[in-house]
Amino acid sequence: MSGLTTALEFIPGAIIAIIVISNPVSTLAMFYTLTQNMTDEAKLRTAKKSSRFSLAILVFFAITGLLLFELFNFSIGAFRIAGGILLIATALDMLYPKEGGDSTSDPTRDISLIPMAIPFISGPGTIVTTVVLVSNAQNLANGDLGTALIAYGGIFLGIGILITISYQVMIHSERLFSLMREEGRKAVTKLMGLIVLSIAIQFIINGIGDILPMYLNIIEGII
DSSP states (O other), rough: OHHHHHHHHHHHHHHHHHHHHHHHHHHHHHHHTTTTTTTTHHHHHHHHHHHHHHHHHHHHHHHHHHHHHHHHTTTTHHHHHHHHHHHHHHHHHHHOOOOOOGGGTTTOOOIIIIIIIIIIIIHHOOOHHHHHHHHHHHHHTTTOOHHHHHHHHHHHHHHHHHHHHOOOOOOTTTHHHTOOOHHHHHHHHHHHHHHHHHHHHHHHHHHHHHHHHHHHHHHHHHH
């Protein structure tokens, strides 16, 4: 009974952690900004694809842990830096759109995988959180299969709730921003560009912080 109680207590924290780290509010604003020129059908299609990609990514890492990183011999820090570089390109498009139109809301551009699924809905932070939660669930179970299944179930439930919330905010983004005038929408695009650029830089800083100790140890070993 003690293991069952511990597992049940683990579930709410796991769900909250996954949702908070992903931050569906930023997903809402980003999706609205990048899909302003899309038809309703294209927006719905993009929201569905983004949700499917994000679900597949998080479930994959929940099942395999850091297998992909070990397979290709790169670190979480490198993944954070790569995500930051991708976001910088998107942010600059939002802040300085190309002449002849706003490239960030190009209706022909497929944004479902990048940047919506990665790095927004299922970005480095959410992936790391999922992997850590799985590790915590394993330690919590301590070999008890029933406790492990309940704890794992809580993680997958958290992923499912996150994807549901993200999908809902994406398909209702137009309604939530419908009261804005054209000037307000342009202001939101610029503001989101600045926020996305800040997020990108923070990703890179966190990534450097992740890999720096490893390289310092290598340098110390050489010296």
